[in-house]
Amino acid sequence: MTPKIEFLFDVGSPTAYLAWSQLPALSERTGAELVYIPVLLGGIFKATGNHPPGAVPAKGMYMMRDLARYSARYQVPLTMNPHFPVNTITPMRIITAAIGTPEQDAVITALYNAMWREPCKLSEPEEITRVLTDAGLDAQAWLEKAASDEVKEQLKANTEAAVKRGVFGAPTMFVGNEMFFGQDRLDFVEEAVKGN
Template sequence: MGQMVEFLFDFGSPASYLAYQRVPDLAGRTGARIVYLPMLLGGIFKATGNASPAAIPAKGRWMNADLARWARRDGIEFHRNPHFPINTLHLMRGATGLIDDPRFMAYCDAVFDAMWREPRNLGDPAELAPVIEAIGVEADEFRALVERDDVKARLKAATEGAVQRGVFGAPTFFVGNQMFFGQDRMDFVEEALIRPAA
């Protein structure tokens, strides 16, 4: 036990939200340490030729129903965001800039909740401001943070690094070199933690 799980996510992914809600229980059952790694899903799609399921109407309808089923099964409050899709570039830069800050997890909680629990248009700075100010990130601080060159470079490097590791969507998990895609594969993540591959 006590292994590490890398959790690669984007706030714009409803499956990432469901996984994010379930990850603490996974850690509690297995003793694993969760490493939260923001990446830009739009950059992943561009680099890999992948696209959002919402881009295919039939698949999008199915996915919405399936996500609702998973949320009900796991007791997670989940609502489709009427403003979807939302460009998450600034949101992911915010996560990247705060990753070593004590407010990082509170930021992730607040943004995921405002995206999928009590949906707001987080592409609108006026809608985002009260969400992040409630956890101690002032709007002016956030604007400066997401324009910092080092933050931009770190998110770009994280996204490119994910592609190099085979990532094509979100959420993606790594247990050592084993990759698992999707919130519906978390049983396999847990299995890998309990019975590590030889």
Template sequence: MKEEKQLTLSFWFEFASTYSYLSAGRIESVCKKENIRIEWKPFLLGPIFKDQGMSDSPFNLFPAKGKYMWKDLERRTKKYGLPFSKPDIFPQNGLKAARITIANLDQNWIQSFILETFKAEFYSKLDISDRSVLSDILRSLNQDPENILNISESEENKNKLRSNTDEARSLEIFGAPSFIANGELFWGDDRLEDAIEFLKTK
């Protein structure tokens, strides 16, 4: 009997993104139930927003939208069992965290790093652009912060993140989280299940 090929869902996320936190907190359990492999794709929204003529998060540019988002995030984190406290800084600079992630996508601790970084930002209200914050997270995962941070800052690794952001542009990704299922774009945490359904039926 021919073994079925495991399906893959590309998960595009940004550490500054509130709704990416929701998806990062639940995507593993959702995909595990469906036997779907996750392709973790960190990228930067800042350059994409700049392409769209925005100098800040739309949740800051449009106060009513921002007010709604924080209330919605409070509801949805409660629904998913994720801890939440509104951060003092928003959006945060997730560049260092994204570089660490893209340098270590093949490591079995990286999913824990991703989620713990989101929790540090959206629950502990820490500044994830701070090297010491990221070092503490890495240390809690029994990793060597100095070595990992130094490798993540190599020019080769910086180019990997730039390449991911360029790829996001080419896929016409305009926000996070986004999911690519069989070449089709789905945007927003509430489209995760739709993306999986599309992946399974094509």
């Protein structure tokens, strides 16, 4: 049976962005299937009583330095979004609608790039439209899909299921029932895949 890496993410998290930048190569190296599971980080924080690292000033300052370290290690550009924190409910609904479609990777890439490579205010419909259009995607069609009750309920269900599994933040990866939190746990993810 092909092992799976479940990747629970919200594009609003810079650490999830860094993990996303590395997981496809990790998946290819190990032969594991990478399964994208969009969640709402704000919903997870609310349900678990967790808070963003920046809520503690010293922790926020440390995290900024650590993000720069990982960006350099992974050789991945990372520009802090000046609008952070950004309400990502619409982008995450768009991603939820895209899961399993031929445009899944293009949609995720466009939205991640717009958050952390060429940052913009992704809570604004006009910015989302521009970002998707620039990526060669049908922005209006994706916004319409994102507004459907089915997609809204799926994202809500994903988030609630994540909390029930013990998720308290993003990125979170699962290999089987084993949970790994943070972009700095990818070596453990790889070891777990190889051990299955």
